[in-house]
Amino acid sequence: MSSLVSLGYGPFFSQQLDLERDADLEPARVLADHGARLVLALAGGERQAHLPADLRGVAAVGDWVLCQPLPDGTAVLRRVLQRRSVLSRQAAGAATEQQVLAANVDLVLVVEPLDQGPNLRRLERVLAAARASGAEPAVVLTKADLCSDPAALAGALEAVREAAPGTPVVAVAAKAGDGLEAVRALLAPGATAVLVGQSGVGKSTLLNALLGEAAEATAGLAQDGRGRHTTSWRRLWPLPGGALLVDGPGIRELQLWSDEGVEAAFPDLAALAAGCRFRDCTHVGEPGCAVQAAVAAGTLAGGRLASFHKLSREAAALAARHDAAARQAERRAGRVLERAIRDFQRRRGR
Secondary structure: OHHHHHOOOOHHHHOOOOOOOOOOOEEEEEEEEOOOOEEEEEOOEEEEEEOOHHHOOOOOOOOEEEEEEOOOOOEEEEEEOOOOOEEEEEOOOOOOOEEEEEEOOOEEEEEEEOOOOOOHHHHHHHHHHHHHHOOEEEEEEEOHHHOOOHHHHHHHHHHHHHHOOOOOEEEOEOOOOEOHHHHHHHOOOOOEEEEEOOOOOOHHHHHHHHHOOOOOOOOOEOOOOOEOOOOOOEEEEEOOOOOEEEEOOOOOOOOOOOOOOOHHHOHHHHHHHOOOOOOOOOOOOOOOOHHHHHHHHOOOOHHHHHHHHHHHHHHHHHHHHHHHHHHHHHHHHHHHHHHHHHHHHHHHHO
């Protein structure tokens, strides 16, 4: 059981077990997701997991599950335990569908490169998604060694801190080892972190540096300047200091799944809004708006307010999509029930 504790197992998960019903099952954590199969960590070691049809696509990396070990050294997934937190996004496509990136995460490491200049608007979006997950965010600025101008580096750091108030910000040059101790200080033993960032920003290089070995392949940018996917599947890696780190494919677009993190990602606006004349001020054109006054005075960047409005509109549209999808699902369930009742009545009338 001590090996499970080192993987983050605790009372939140153990209290979900039924000693009688789950007597033949063992708790395990999902280490890797290969699509058709999972790699699980049990108290006795790692096992490949078979997925029953009704559980395919249900478990994600970081999930705690109950499985049935088999004599051949594999296991069968039987149940996914309730999550403490979940980092997810709106899946690509027209359908309203959640894509889980990692489960039971304590820390989201948002990775942005310094050589290209951090994208502040993208950073704000990812921070909103991280806040909505239930985890705490931190920003890791990579490739500091490629930013040769000290003034430019200082300016980038200041801009990021303004875009991520109250969030730890660390600059690293992973290949040289600079800044790694500051990252390790964020990774408490037993805590689970996840790397989030576009392809080519240095996530795999950072992971390899933290592991002290070349666990992940790394590659430079493609000729068009875009990052290459060097990680094709998600994996939970135990780090030497006792923390755990999830790495996965680069995320080119992180569409929000929940509206809960938008306001939390803009605490500076919330503080200013306390001084608005109207409690329901939208910070668009109302008289006595303290937020608009801060923009006019130059103490709040206009781009940051525009980003808040954009994410708020996106969150509102997403909430409407969720409501519409729920109503559609309810109608489908009603039609199924009606058909079942008609079939039952027809059979009784025979």
